[in-house]
Amino acid sequence: MKPRAFNHTGLTVTPIGLGLAALGRPGYINLGHAADLNKVYDVEAMERHAHAVLDAAWDYGIRYFDAARSYGRAEAFLSTWLSSRAFDPIECVVGSKWGYTYTAGWQVDAAKHEVKDHSLPVFERQIHESQTCLGKYLKIYQVHSATLDSGVLDNPDVLNAMGKLRDNGVIIGLSLSGPGQGETLLKSLGVQINGKPLFQSVQATWNLLSREVGPALAEAHDAGMGVIVKEAVANGRLTDRNNLPAFSPKRKLLQEVAAEAGVSIDALAIAGVLARPWVDVVLSGAAQTAHLVSNIQAQNVVWNEEIEDRLSGLTEPAEMYWQTRSGLVWN
Numbered sequence: 001m002k003p004r005a006f007n008h009t010g011l012t013v014t015p016i017g018l019g020l021a022a023l024g025r026p027g028y029i030n031l032g033h034a035a036d037l038n039k040v041y042d043v044e045a046m047e048r049h050a051h052a053v054l055d056a057a058w059d060y061g062i063r064y065f066d067a068a069r070s071y072g073r074a075e076a077f078l079s080t081w082l083s084s085r086a087f088d089p090i091e092c093v094v095g096s097k098w099g100y101t102y103t104a105g106w107q108v109d110a111a112k113h114e115v116k117d118h119s120l121p122v123f124e125r126q127i128h129e130s131q132t133c134l135g136k137y138l139k140i141y142q143v144h145s146a147t148l149d150s151g152v153l154d155n156p157d158v159l160n161a162m163g164k165l166r167d168n169g170v171i172i173g174l175s176l177s178g179p180g181q182g183e184t185l186l187k188s189l190g191v192q193i194n195g196k197p198l199f200q201s202v203q204a205t206w207n208l209l210s211r212e213v214g215p216a217l218a219e220a221h222d223a224g225m226g227v228i229v230k231e232a233v234a235n236g237r238l239t240d241r242n243n244l245p246a247f248s249p250k251r252k253l254l255q256e257v258a259a260e261a262g263v264s265i266d267a268l269a270i271a272g273v274l275a276r277p278w279v280d281v282v283l284s285g286a287a288q289t290a291h292l293v294s295n296i297q298a299q300n301v302v303w304n305e306e307i308e309d310r311l312s313g314l315t316e317p318a319e320m321y322w323q324t325r326s327g328l329v330w331n
């Protein structure tokens, strides 16, 4: 995989990255997560499994890794993998996030899996935890799921603290979620600390079912921000495992186009993201090496106007997309 600039940030990334949301903890919302892990939740076994998927990602050339404080032990698994393989921090980029605290206690059926809080004490605690765990590998630190309601973009104490981190050489980013992703991103573009834009990277949900944040991502990219796309296969809804009867016409179309391109549905969906001129990294959320291998076939798809036209009708209204996502069951 050919490395490329993370837009104007000074970092080098790969077009496909690996996210660890599904690898760091027993429970997650992705379709079939429990089956992917064979319901093996022993910490050491999960760590070995995460390391095996990370090894495969490295062998395929992936050099961007995404974690968060709230992904259970994702940062710790990444840290033990990076140090045991003795990679030089210059060889890869790790991004992590603050703002959610993991509260599931290693249970799949926890009453509350994570608690959101974008206050200064949480930032100070979590940046310390992340840097202790990831050291020099940690190059991007993102507000986890910033929204206008979370107040983080109007909190001068938090913004100044992130400004200090930026001045110490860490790229400051924000991840987005929900139907207001675009509005939040556009507001973030105006945040300056000491006369310089604070946010240099953004991670957002864009996929063939949900495209509404596209124009704002294009604007952010034009402004020099690095753009990372998450949930490229809509949490498993844009894969073979989506057997919902209501999805079957869309699935049929996806299967046809994917077969003509010689790839799986998930690779086609990821290729659709890679085809956007404003994208720098698209995350694979694979919890299994086989799915990672399928995902990265996206690189072989030659996206063209005909494919674009045929798949343009897959988009769902934003409210419907996010309502479906919030109904996904932790498993």
Ligand SMILES: NC(=O)c1ccc[n+]([C@@H]2O[C@H](COP(=O)([O-])OP(=O)(O)OC[C@H]3O[C@@H](n4cnc5c(N)ncnc54)[C@H](OP(=O)(O)O)[C@@H]3O)[C@@H](O)[C@H]2O)c1
Binding pocket: 018, 019, 020, 021, 022, 030, 031, 032, 033, 036, 066, 067, 097, 144, 145, 175, 176, 177, 203, 229, 230, 231, 232, 233, 234, 235, 236, 237, 239, 240, 241, 264, 266, 283, 284, 285, 286, 287, 288, 290, 291, 292, 294, 295
């Ligand atoms: N707010 C935020 O900041 C935020 C929110 C969500 C995600 N993220 C980041 O984005 C990354 C990716 O997002 P995501 O995992 O939530 O969503 P995603 O990438 O859209 O979905 C991944 C799901 O698709 C399944 N899948 C992929 N290829 C498959 C195949 N060939 N066959 C069957 N199933 C397949 C995966 O299954 P397997 O598990 O079996 O591979 C997994 O369940 C996360 O790891 C995380 O780093 C950030």
